Amino acid sequence: MKVIIASDxxxxxxxxxxxxxxxxxxIEYVDLxxxxxxxxxxxxYALPAAERVASGEFDKGILICGTGIGMSISANxxxxxxxxxxxxxxxxxxxxxxxxxxxxxxxxxxxxPGLAREIAKTxxxxxxxxxxxxxxINKIADYENK
Numbered sequence: 001m002k003v004i005i006a007s008d009x010x011x012x013x014x015x016x017x018x019x020x021x022x023x024x025x026x027i028e029y030v031d032l033x034x035x036x037x038x039x040x041x042x043x044x045y046a047l048p049a050a051e052r053v054a055s056g057e058f059d060k061g062i063l064i065c066g067t068g069i070g071m072s073i074s075a076n077x078x079x080x081x082x083x084x085x086x087x088x089x090x091x092x093x094x095x096x097x098x099x100x101x102x103x104x105x106x107x108x109x110x111x112x113p114g115l116a117r118e119i120a121k122t123x124x125x126x127x128x129x130x131x132x133x134x135x136x137i138n139k140i141a142d143y144e145n146k
Contacts, residue, residue: 003124004058006032006045007108008071011064014108014116018062021120030058046074053102054080061103062120068107075103079144082137087111092119096126098133 003022007015012035022029032049034040042065053061061083063071068085075083083103084095087110095101104123106116 001027001060001124002058003027003029003060003062004032004049004052005029005062005064006034006049007064008034008040008042008045008066009036009038010042010066011071011106011108014064014106014111014113015062017113017117018064018120021117022124025121025124027124042070043074046071047078050075050078050081050083050103054078059102060124062123063103063105064108064116065105066107066109068105068110072105075105080141082140086119086123088115089118089122092122093126096123097129100128100133100137 005015005018019031032045034045046063049061049063052058063075065071072083072085075081081103082099082101083105084101085105086092106119
């Protein structure tokens with residue numbers, strides 16, 4: 001599995017925590033940053049990361065900003081991306097199992113580093129169940145392809 005991670009200025013600390021989790025799990029990843037002190041625009045990080053997931057270069061992406069909302073909205077504009085904004089372990093698991101999400105979004109100002117680590121672990125380990133859920137994912141893809 002290959003994962004791409006990125007954040008804006010509001011998600012730097014949790015992005016570093018996520019990088020540590022991926023290393024601990026032996027998961028290959030690329031970190032797009034940012035590592036700046038000043039304000040940056042989340043689409044400048046979310047869109048390139050999401051495009052690289054959609055292209056197949058990466059299997060999954062993890063994006064972090066202050067709330068996770070901006071990253072989620074931006075990533076979901078990329079065809080083929082199913083970005084999920086997650087703040088708890090249950091939705092981290094279910095969004096993979098039922099929605100086959102390929103991008104996880106979190107908000108550093110919403111959750112702490114410990115929970116972010118557990119969400120990341122849960123999300124990368126969970127598998128898509130397919131079955132009845134596959135039909136729903138296909139409907140989304142069909143709509144995207146109109």
